[in-house]
Amino acid sequence: METVNETTIATFLLLGFGDAPELQIPLFLVFLIIYSVTMTGNIIIILLVILDHHLHIPMYFFLGNLSCLETFYTSTLLPRMLASFLTGDRSISVGGCFIQLYCFGTLLIAEMYLLASMSYDRYLAICKPLQYATLMSGRLCFVMSAASWVWGITVMTLVVSLMSQLKYCGPHEIEQFFCDLTPVINLSCSDTTLVTLVGLALSVIDGVPSCLLTLLSYVRIIGAIIQIQSSDGRKKAFATCSSHLMVVSIFYGSLIFVYLLPKKETLEEIDKIFSVFYTVLTPLINPLIYSLRNKEVKKALRRLINKSGISKKFVGDR
Numbered sequence: 001m002e003t004v005n006e007t008t009i010a011t012f013l014l015l016g017f018g019d020a021p022e023l024q025i026p027l028f029l030v031f032l033i034i035y036s037v038t039m040t041g042n043i044i045i046i047l048l049v050i051l052d053h054h055l056h057i058p059m060y061f062f063l064g065n066l067s068c069l070e071t072f073y074t075s076t077l078l079p080r081m082l083a084s085f086l087t088g089d090r091s092i093s094v095g096g097c098f099i100q101l102y103c104f105g106t107l108l109i110a111e112m113y114l115l116a117s118m119s120y121d122r123y124l125a126i127c128k129p130l131q132y133a134t135l136m137s138g139r140l141c142f143v144m145s146a147a148s149w150v151w152g153i154t155v156m157t158l159v160v161s162l163m164s165q166l167k168y169c170g171p172h173e174i175e176q177f178f179c180d181l182t183p184v185i186n187l188s189c190s191d192t193t194l195v196t197l198v199g200l201a202l203s204v205i206d207g208v209p210s211c212l213l214t215l216l217s218y219v220r221i222i223g224a225i226i227q228i229q230s231s232d233g234r235k236k237a238f239a240t241c242s243s244h245l246m247v248v249s250i251f252y253g254s255l256i257f258v259y260l261l262p263k264k265e266t267l268e269e270i271d272k273i274f275s276v277f278y279t280v281l282t283p284l285i286n287p288l289i290y291s292l293r294n295k296e297v298k299k300a301l302r303r304l305i306n307k308s309g310i311s312k313k314f315v316g317d318r
Contacts, residue, residue: 009168011091012187016084016177017272028085034284035078041287042067052300058136062118065145069114070283073107076100077178077279094168097179102160104178109152112210115248117144119217122244127224155202162195176272178279214248247286254278
């Protein structure tokens with residue numbers, strides 16, 4: 001009887017934004033547009049970085065990795081959300097929830113370290129320009145990017161392995177639009193002390209160093225920019241990292257609000273909104289900021305269009 005009682009829960013219910021039935025279709029259309037733009041923009045950046053040899057430098061190598069990560073990141077969460085808006089079915093199996101949590105957590109951790117790597121790259125480019133080519137070698141770029149992915153996989157393999165041993169026999173409602181670590185753990189009727197401590201320790205190990213490295217890099221960058229006497233030189237130097245700084249600020253700002261501030265029932269809806277920032281908006285603004293504000297990316301896009309003959313075909317059709 002004890003075994004039967006411990007295995008009664010087979011699905012979770014992702015409450016998400018389901019408390020406003022009249023907004024389901026408008027929300028579906030909004031998030032469908034966001035998903036389409038996000039996927040299109042990031043895939044274009046990936047193609048440009050691969051196909052255009054002018055972008056075969058560390059900065060764009062990291063950018064291509066980030067766009068690849070954002071593509072998977074968005075596809076882990078948004079298709080399930082869109083389906084729930086359209087069908088009204090907000091249930092997800094326990095196994096499906098673990099898979100989503102594993103993919104989401106892996107990509108989130110990898111993004112933290114990848115953003116830190118990109119900030120370190122900008123620090124070397126601006127603060128140590130004469131040594132940049134030597135310090136930021138192709139081998140180092142590959143190692144830093146690969147380590148970000150491998151560490152994310154390693155951490156989430158450990159966490160999800162521990163969570164898979166828990167039993168769920170009580171409430172099954174999750175006040176989120178995706179399977180997040182803490183809400184899922186809180187639904188367990190088993191002893192969650194070990195997995196909670198491991199999750200907390202790994203969150204500190206992952207979040208603090210990557211955030212501090214990113215912050216320290218930008219403090220040094222800003223200090224170096226201030227010392228530039230030429231106003232044109234300051235503008236040019238800041239332009240190379242301002243877009244990255246904007247993405248990092250939104251990403252870490254929303255993470256801090258969701259995961260570090262005290263949890264209260266009155267903040268649940270606000271938590272959902274801020275969760276949208278780092279899960280949905282960051283992958284969206286990444287290609288928009290880097291493509292609209294970066295001259296090299298725009299030039300590469302024009303070269304790709306000219307090479308493919310799209311512009312010539314369009315003119316010929318007219």
